[in-house]
Amino acid sequence: MKLKQVFSAVVMAAAICLPFTSAQADDLQKIQNAGKLSIAMSGAFPPFSFVDENNQVVGFDVDIGSEIARRLKTTPVIVTTAWDGIIAGLITGRYDTVIGSMSITEERKKAVDFVGPYYRSGLAVFVHKGSGITTVGALKGKTVGVTLGEAAEKWARDQNKFNIRTYKGLPEMLLDLTAGRIDAIVADDIPVFVAMAKSNAPVEQIKDDTLPRYDVGIAIRKNNPELAAAMQKALDDMMADGTYESISKKWIGYDIR
Structure with a gap:
């Protein structure tokens, strides 16, 4: 589904679980x-x-x-x-x-x-520094991490070209990316930029102006x-x-x- x-x-x-009233306060x-x-x-x-x-x-x-x-x-x-x-x-x-x-x-x-x-905010794609991946197209068939239920998950699945791995939150995704267990992550850009600045993580953004902002x-x-x-x-x-x-x-x- x-x-x-x-x-x-x-x-x-x-x-359906909600009680129906004609005039709720x-x-x-x-x-x-x-x-x-x-x-x-x-x-x-x-x-x-x-x-x-x-x-x-x-x-x-x-x-x-x-x-x-x-x-x-x-x-x-x-x-x-x-x-x-x-x-x-x-x-x-x-x-x-x-x-x-x-x-x-x-x-x-x-x-x-x-x-x-x-x-x-907006979505962005991040990869491990030195991975050699410079475009979103180069991620075809590779494993991409997303947070379950976020807009990033819907976008990634709509592309129909990645192997999707879901996570409960950003910290676990970044950990797996830096450890090489996944090839990229798709996430809201601001929290990733803040995390990168604080931890000096070996992560870089793939520039792509077609990614949605909202x-x-x-x-x-x-x-x-x-x-x-x-x-x-x-x-x-x-x-x-x-x-x-x-x-x-x-x-x-x-x-x-």
């Missing part, structure tokens, strides 16, 4: 009544979300989500979960929102609504206009007053807007 079919099946199954009221905003992310996508040496989930997305929660006058509750099931978890009410560097795609917009975007947004359940408006205002205010820039420079090194 193709990835798109699997995604649609999971979303449909999740939706907007999630904003429920969140503020509870006094907390539960925020989902993978926890395996540094520098956006990862577990530090104190066993705390930290990163750019954690700080953005926590600041939005505070501006909604709620307490942030960070939830880590597997990326390939994160939308199903949102639909079925396991958490209130996904602030986890999720690209806004037409397929995802069928299942959830988006606030933002809050930055723009907006990254905050996912919420459908039909919640009040929550969407409140979160958008919080995000806009953060960008206007310098808070967003400060968070971005802290984790990325520059303002990624």
Whole structure:
């Protein structure tokens, strides 16, 4: 079964599990009544979300989500979960929102609504330095690593010319690439650039202007206009007053807007 079919099946199954009401209250009221905003992310996508040496989930997305929660006058509750099931978890009410560097795609917009975007990113292909691989075409028949459920996985499978190996997160992919267990990885460019700068890993990018770029947004359940408006205002205010820039420079090194 193709990835798109699997995604649609999971979303449909999740939706069936929801109780139907003709007039549901907007999630904003429920969140503020509870006094907390539960925020989902993978926890395996540094520098956006990862577990530090104190066993705390930290990163750019954690700080953005926590600041939005505070501006909604709620307490942030960070939830880590597997990326390939994160939308199903949102639909079925396991958490209130996904602030986890999720690209806004037409397929995802069928299942959830988006606030933002809050930055723009794109896919890139990386290989081991000295591999001799200089074009994406040269990877035909070779093993390419991707994170399960990400836009990179869909793109790689759509090419129909790679042997695909899936991972739970970027750290494991980079480890296998530097160890020579895979020939390349396809991933969002920003976290790989940050990882390369910090570790001086023997990895280099294959330049290819045809790779997709996309907006990254905050996912919420459908039909919640009040929550969407409140979160958008919080995000806009953060960008206007310098808070967003400060968070971005802290984790990325520059303002990624």
